[in-house]
Amino acid sequence: MSKITRREAIFGIVATGAAALTLNQTGAAQTTETVKTAAGKTPPLSPDEITAIEAAIGKKGKYVEAESVYTIPLPRNDLKISIKGEPVPISFGFGGWVSIKKTMDSKGAVLMSDTVLLQEEVNPLISAAQANGLEVGAIHNHFFYEEPRIFYMHVHGMGDVVSLAKSYAAAVKTTKLFPANQPPVTAAPTKTAKDIFDLPALDKIVGYTGAVNGTTYKYTVGRADQRILAMGAEMTANIGLNSWAAFAGSAEAAHIAGDMAMLEPEVNSVIRALRKNNLEVVAVHNHMLGENPRVIFLHYYGRGAASTLAQGFRAALNELGKKNETMKM
Numbered sequence: 001m002s003k004i005t006r007r008e009a010i011f012g013i014v015a016t017g018a019a020a021l022t023l024n025q026t027g028a029a030q031t032t033e034t035v036k037t038a039a040g041k042t043p044p045l046s047p048d049e050i051t052a053i054e055a056a057i058g059k060k061g062k063y064v065e066a067e068s069v070y071t072i073p074l075p076r077n078d079l080k081i082s083i084k085g086e087p088v089p090i091s092f093g094f095g096g097w098v099s100i101k102k103t104m105d106s107k108g109a110v111l112m113s114d115t116v117l118l119q120e121e122v123n124p125l126i127s128a129a130q131a132n133g134l135e136v137g138a139i140h141n142h143f144f145y146e147e148p149r150i151f152y153m154h155v156h157g158m159g160d161v162v163s164l165a166k167s168y169a170a171a172v173k174t175t176k177l178f179p180a181n182q183p184p185v186t187a188a189p190t191k192t193a194k195d196i197f198d199l200p201a202l203d204k205i206v207g208y209t210g211a212v213n214g215t216t217y218k219y220t221v222g223r224a225d226q227r228i229l230a231m232g233a234e235m236t237a238n239i240g241l242n243s244w245a246a247f248a249g250s251a252e253a254a255h256i257a258g259d260m261a262m263l264e265p266e267v268n269s270v271i272r273a274l275r276k277n278n279l280e281v282v283a284v285h286n287h288m289l290g291e292n293p294r295v296i297f298l299h300y301y302g303r304g305a306a307s308t309l310a311q312g313f314r315a316a317l318n319e320l321g322k323k324n325e326t327m328k329m
Contacts, residue, residue, distance in 0.1 A: 042068040042234050043106040049161040053100060056165035059179040067236040071099040076116045078176050078183055083255065083301075084145045091216040092248045093142060093257045094150065096177060098168055099239040100161055103232035110233040111164040112240050113155045114287070115177055122151055125175060129155050132167040140285045142299045143257065154240075154287050158231050193217035197251050197306050205310040206245070207317070218246040219313070223261055223295075225321045230291035240287060241295065243320070245313040247306055254306035260298040260316055267296050269319040274300050277312030 045053075045063065050070055054060050061072030075095035081088055098113040111134070117125060126136055137154040155171070157164050172178045193199070193212045202217065203209050210219040221244065222237030235241040245258035256279070260270050271281055279302040287297050300316075302309050 042104060043102045044068045045070055045100070045102065045161065052162045053165040056162075056169040057098065057179065058169070064238045067101065067234075067238050069099050069101045069236060069238040071097055071238050072179075073097050074113075074115070074177050074179070075182075076176060077185070078181075079116075079118075079148070079150075081150070082147050083143065085147075086249075086255075088248050088255060089215050091213040091218075092246050092255065096152075100164055101233055101236075101239055102161070103158075104229070104234060105232060108158055108232065109161045109164055110231045110239075111155075111157045111159075111168055112288075113168065114240065115153045115155060115172075117151050117153055119149055119151060121175065122153060125153060125155075125171070125177075128171040128175075132171040133157060133159070134167055134171055135289070137289045138286050141283050142259070143301060144280065144282050145301075156231070156288070189214050191215065193247065196249075197247060197254070201307060202247070202310045205307060206314050210245075210247075216246050216248050218244060219258075220244045221317065223320070226263070226293065228291055228293060228295060230288050235288070235291060235295075243317060245310070247309070249303075249306075251306045254304065254309055256300075256302045256304075256306075256309040256313065258300055258313060260300070260320075262296050262298060262320065264294055264296055266319055266322070267298065269322065270298060270316050273315040273319050274298075274312060277308075277315050278302065278304070279309070279312045279316075 045068060050063055053070055057072055059072050061070055063070045073095055074097055075090050077090055079094060081094055094116050096114050096116040100109055100111050102109045115125065122139060129136060134155050134157040137156050139151060139153045142152050143150065157167060193215055196215060197217055199217065206219055208219050208221055210217045220237060220242050222242050228235040228241060241261055243260045245256055247254050247256055249255045262270055267284065274281055279300045282299040282301050284296060284298045288295065302312060
């Protein structure tokens with residue numbers, strides 16, 4: 001009789017555990033969403049575990065108590081990026097991250113990371129990740145027209161919190177992803193997104209409140225209508241299950257870039273909504289492995305007046321949750 005690995009056992013449990021809720025798209029300001037189900041809540045990370053994560057990676061992050069997720073941002077401040085020849089800030093979509101949370105049974109933890117890489121950095125990191133017991137979930141583009149060309153690699157792992165943090169740190173230690181290998185933070189811009197865009201007007205269109213990050217304004221919207229499990233952990237907004245939109249440039253001539261987190265029946269409805277609003281579809285792909293229900297991610301890009309671009313993002317959000325009844329038939 002063949003042995004069943006912990007991963008295989010967990011995936012079997014996940015396949016029976018998804019439950020739908022109701023998507024609230026008219027909710028108040030949020031960047032995270034709490035999903036409460038009869039199955040219980042993710043066990044919290046302890047202060048000692050958070051300290052161990054910070055010590056391994058050499059940088060402090062943010063603990064979102066509602067999701068029991070600790071996230072450390074990993075921006076590529078060493079790069080200078082342009083799109084169609086126009087410089088864009090790193091915060092527009094060139095910041096990676098690593099997150100850790102515990103599994104629902106409290107017997108282990110899951111690490112998820114989205115890494116921002118030059119072409120020549122991809123395969124060395126694959127080897128380093130696998131050598132340290134981590135796995136590759138996806139490799140893909142997020143943009144067209146960017147210079148230099150950038151790829152995104154999703155890395156994940158299972159284990160205990162401290163071991164996962166140390167394994168990840170060892171995998172990225174010699175790369176530009178490691179915080180100690182990044183250049184010093186430059187002075188803050190004299191004008192931020194609060195000065196550049198009419199934020200209340202954008203918030204009214206989108207139906208959420210975004211976050212200012214230098215000259216960028218970003219919305220992050222979770223999937224409160226779905227309970228999605230991967231590797232025994234609940235996938236939530238701060239561990240990568242979200243739709244987002246980032247604005248840069250100026251109010252009259254803005255850039256928008258973002259990601260849509262979709263169930264399979266929602267994919268073409270979202271594509272249709274984006275194209276009707278003159279937003280370019282850049283990529284359609286997975287980010288995770290073994291999640292249930294399956295989630296497809298779509299990246300998009302556009303130029304124009306910020307208010308017009310915001311309407312396109314809102315139109316795409318409106319398509320999420322519509323297909324749930326169809327899926328049950």
